[in-house]
Amino acid sequence: MADNSNINTPPDVATFLLPEDRLIMSTRAWLIWLQGLFKNRPAGRHRWSPDVNETEVIISDHSPAGMEVTNKRPMITTSRGGASFSSTSINQVMTPSLDGSKTVYSDLIGTSMTISVVAREGLEAQDLAYMIFRMIPVFKTQIMRLGRMHAIGNNIQVTQESQHGQIVPGSSTPEWKMVQLIIPFYIQDTISSEEKDFYTVLRAVTLHMGLD
Amino acid sequence: MIKVTNIQVRSFDLGYLDLYWDISPCHEDINNYEFVVEKSDNEFGPYEDLTIPFTDRYHVRDNTVAGQHSFYRKIYYRIRVQERANTSNFEIFPEVGGARLAAKPDLIALEMARINNLKLKEFTGRKVWVFTRKTSGQRCRICFDEVSQRKLIANCSACYGTGWVGGYNAPIEAYALIVTPNEQTIHANVGNINLENTSMMMGNYPELSEGDIVVEAENIRWRIASTISKVSKARALIRQQAPVHRIPKSDVEYMLPINLSDEELRDLIVSPERNYTNPQTVEGDSLKGALTNIFGEK
Numbered sequence: 001m002a003d004n005s006n007i008n009t010p011p012d013v014a015t016f017l018l019p020e021d022r023l024i025m026s027t028r029a030w031l032i033w034l035q036g037l038f039k040n041r042p043a044g045r046h047r048w049s050p051d052v053n054e055t056e057v058i059i060s061d062h063s064p065a066g067m068e069v070t071n072k073r074p075m076i077t078t079s080r081g082g083a084s085f086s087s088t089s090i091n092q093v094m095t096p097s098l099d100g101s102k103t104v105y106s107d108l109i110g111t112s113m114t115i116s117v118v119a120r121e122g123l124e125a126q127d128l129a130y131m132i133f134r135m136i137p138v139f140k141t142q143i144m145r146l147g148r149m150h151a152i153g154n155n156i157q158v159t160q161e162s163q164h165g166q167i168v169p170g171s172s173t174p175e176w177k178m179v180q181l182i183i184p185f186y187i188q189d190t191i192s193s194e195e196k197d198f199y200t201v202l203r204a205v206t207l208h209m210g211l212d
Numbered sequence: 213m214i215k216v217t218n219i220q221v222r223s224f225d226l227g228y229l230d231l232y233w234d235i236s237p238c239h240e241d242i243n244n245y246e247f248v249v250e251k252s253d254n255e256f257g258p259y260e261d262l263t264i265p266f267t268d269r270y271h272v273r274d275n276t277v278a279g280q281h282s283f284y285r286k287i288y289y290r291i292r293v294q295e296r297a298n299t300s301n302f303e304i305f306p307e308v309g310g311a312r313l314a315a316k317p318d319l320i321a322l323e324m325a326r327i328n329n330l331k332l333k334e335f336t337g338r339k340v341w342v343f344t345r346k347t348s349g350q351r352c353r354i355c356f357d358e359v360s361q362r363k364l365i366a367n368c369s370a371c372y373g374t375g376w377v378g379g380y381n382a383p384i385e386a387y388a389l390i391v392t393p394n395e396q397t398i399h400a401n402v403g404n405i406n407l408e409n410t411s412m413m414m415g416n417y418p419e420l421s422e423g424d425i426v427v428e429a430e431n432i433r434w435r436i437a438s439t440i441s442k443v444s445k446a447r448a449l450i451r452q453q454a455p456v457h458r459i460p461k462s463d464v465e466y467m468l469p470i471n472l473s474d475e476e477l478r479d480l481i482v483s484p485e486r487n488y489t490n491p492q493t494v495e496g497d498s499l500k501g502a503l504t505n506i507f508g509e510k
Contacts, residue, residue, distance in 0.1 A: 007367060007464055028359045035359070050358065053279030061360035065375040071281040078360075 022148065022187050023080060023111070027061060029147025030078050030113050033139055034132065035059050038076075046074060046128065057128075062116075073176070074119040074128055081112035086186070094190065106190040108150055115181040122161035122177035129179040133158050136183065153184035214238050214245050216291050216305035221313040228275040229313060231289050233305075235270070242268055246299070248292040249274075253348050254381040255288050255309045255418065265294065284421055285347055288312050317448030328451045329387070329415035337387035337413075338429065339482040341470055343380035345423040350377040367464035380425060380468060388426065389413040390434070390456065408458035409437075416449040425465055426456060429482040433459045433466060 038048035038057055049055040058064075058075035085092065086108040094106040115132060119125035133156060136143075140152050159180040167176040193199070206212070215236040223229045231249060235242070246265035249272045252258060263272055277287060288310030294302035317325065331337070352371035355363045363375055372379030393410035412426065412434065419442075426434045434456035441453045459465045472480065486506075 007462055007467060024360070024364070028357070031359045051279075055279075061362050064361035065356065065363050071283065072279075 022109070022189050023083060026111075026147040026149055026185065026187055027078055027080055027113070029143055029149070030115070031059060031061060032146060033143050034076055034078075034115070037132070037135060037139075074117065074124065076128065076132075077116045077118075079114045079116065081114060081182075083109050083111035083187075086110050103193040104190060105192075106188060109187045109189060110184070111187065112182055112184045115183065116178055117180070118167070118176055118178045120175055120177065122174065122179070125177050125179040126158075126161060129158055129181055133181055147185075148187065150186040150188040153186075155184065157182040213295070213301075213303050214240055214242060214293055215303075216247075216293060219289070219291065219306060219311040221289060221311055223313065226281075227278045228273050229277055229287065229289075231272045231274065231291075231311070233270055233291060244296055246294050246296050248294065250290050250292055250304075251276075252288050252310060253286065253346070254344055255286075256382065256384070259288075259290060259310070262289070265296075265299075267296070282347075286312055286419070315444075315447035318446055321445040321448040321450060324445060324450045325416040325448075329417075332387040332389060332413070332415055334484055335487075337389045337483075339480075340386055340388045340390070340429075341383040341427040342386050342418050342420070343383050343425040343427070343468055344418060345374055345380055345421065345425070346376040346378060347421075348376070351375060352377050369464060369467060372464050372468060374423070383427070383468075383470060384418045386414060386418060390426075390428065393458070406458075406460075410456055410458075412436075412454050412456045414452045414454070416451060419449060420452050420454050425459070425468065427468070427470060429480060431466075433468075435459050435465070 035048050035050075038046055038059060041047045044056070046057045047055070048057050048059055052058070052072075058072055058077075060075075060077055062077045062079040064077075088108045089106065092105055092107045094104040115129070117125045117129040117132070119128065136152065136156060143149065144152060157180075159182070162176075162178040164174045164177075165171070167178055191198075215238070217234050217236055219231070219233045221229055221231055246267050247263075247269070248265050249262045250259035251262040251274065252260065262274060262276070274287075274289070280287075289312065290310045291305045292302050293305065294300075351358070352363075352368060352375050354370045355365045355368035356371070356375045357364050363373065367373065370379075371377055374380070390412045391410045393408040396407040398405045398407055414420065418424075420436050420440055422436055422438045422440065424436045426436065428434075435458075437455040437457055439455060443450045443452070
């Protein structure tokens with residue numbers, strides 16, 4: 001066999017670890033909420049199940065990694081929009097300390113979540129999208145808690161139906177219709193100088209940059 | 213031992229598949245034997261028992277296939293016949309591979325496939341190893357996030373980036389013609405990227421699916437792309453042509469093992485040996501060698 005030492009495999013961990021990525025944390029919060037919302041529906045009325053062979057509706061992030069669920073509808077997928085700092089504080093520092101003993105870097109990150117609802121019929125997609133739309137205010141607090149969000153915007157949009165043949169061409173009857181929800185929300189991320197190894201990393205990187 | 217024949221998979225319902233079979237005429241007491249139906253999503257397994265042992269029945273309905281909507285997922289069955297008094301004495305039918313919901317090739321189709329396979333093996337093709345991608349089984353507990361249904365890390369050596377533990381089934385030796393691709397370098401903002409896309413011709417076995425991996429003798433590894441053309445006669449597969457993409461060398465698919473012994477690796481011949489010698493020329497070679505090249509070993 002060839003030498004495979006140049007392949008950058010991840011560490012040999014025995015358990016699944018979520019990355020410290022606040023964006024995926026918020027995406028998962030939206031998904032867990034959606035899955036819970038559809039898990040409690042009666043059978044035959046778009047009830048979600050974690051078993052992909054039994055579920056009546058597919059709920060996942062975009063580009064799911066299991067090809068065996070293709071062609072199944074309705075499906076609800078999340079897709080995060082662009083994220084940017086909002087510059088809500090001076091130098092993105094929450095509590096400027098005059099003696100330099102403790103610094104807390106913090107800012108709001110403004111982003112959005114697009115929830116795409118795909119069904120065979122346009123009105124079926126719209127019905128599901130509208131149900132999600134009207135349930136967001138009800139569950140806003142729980143979603144924010146789970147996803148450690150700062151706020152969920154009120155100006156949520158529901159788009160129009162996609163055109164016939166826009167998603168999957170070739171069929172003479174509409175087979176794939178989509179309605180999307182676009183939900184703005186905000187995350188607050190914070191780094192404190194009291195975190196473990198903060199100054200070690202700061203010093204090492206500064207030295208590497210050739211600065212004092 | 214009784215012999216199972218004429219295994220048929222049939223269904224017009226998405227909720228189940230019906231499996232029928234016969235046995236060859238025999239004088240043995242059929243109550244001395246049990247059937248166990250085995251199931252797999254790969255022709256050469258691993259197979260798992262679908263049923264408990266049963267006797268003197270020739271039909272099983274598999275109702276575990278509900279909800280599987282992919283056009284291209286294949287489910288294979290085979291039947292294990294075992295002696296009731298001694299279950300370690302068993303035979304498996306079909307002897308090679310498995311039965312699935314597919315058209316039975318007629319004689320013309322079989323001959324067309326045979327000639328095409330012969331052409332690839334003896335003249336135009338080279339030996340390759342095909343790793344068929346797993347599409348079911350145990351989800352990877354290291355990189356696969358059940359909530360988002362996505363992989364969170366790259367180059368996972370537990371699932372080779374497929375999200376299914378093990379990643380790929382055991383490699384299958386086959387003969388294929390891979391068209392030499394243009395050597396491309398893309399000068400992207402992120403740096404130079406080597407890119408090779410080409411197409412591959414193959415016989416009727418193994419049946420290719422998107423995401424399968426093909427390994428050449430020079431350790432060039434290709435991934436089957438998403439549009440595969442398959443030529444069939446009366447729905448029976450004759451040959452396949454697939455676009456292939458060369459896998460970057462830093463990817464985990466290069467860790468998929470080809471388990472050849474040192475001798476097998478040293479003596480590896482990927483095309484017929486006679487293609488490398490001129491049988492009409494005796495110069496520089498012994499007459500015995502030249503004759504062997506023409507007529508083969510005694």
